[in-house]
Amino acid sequence: VGTRTNLGSESMVDGFLAGGVPNVTASLWNVDAAATRALMRAFYAGLRDGRRPSYALAEAVKFLKENPAWRHPYYWAAFQLYH
Secondary structure: OEOHHHOOOOOHHHHHHHOOOOOEEEEOOOOOHHHHHHHHHHHHHHHHOOOOHHHHHHHHHHHHHOOHHHOOHHHOOOEEEEO
């Protein structure tokens, strides 16, 4: 989990947090579109089910890790939750 203190002032994440958004999920590098789509679907399903954002993201990452096509960290390790 990241915090605003480790982000540059021109970061989009920093801008959202400074604007009052309580949690921002972002990737650290460009990632595969299909893997990102699957991760975000799983992430938002977890949020809809009432899970905290950190838990929903952890479950979504686990979902990607369990898929042989997306097992490599390139596909899931870029995603961070900031608050």
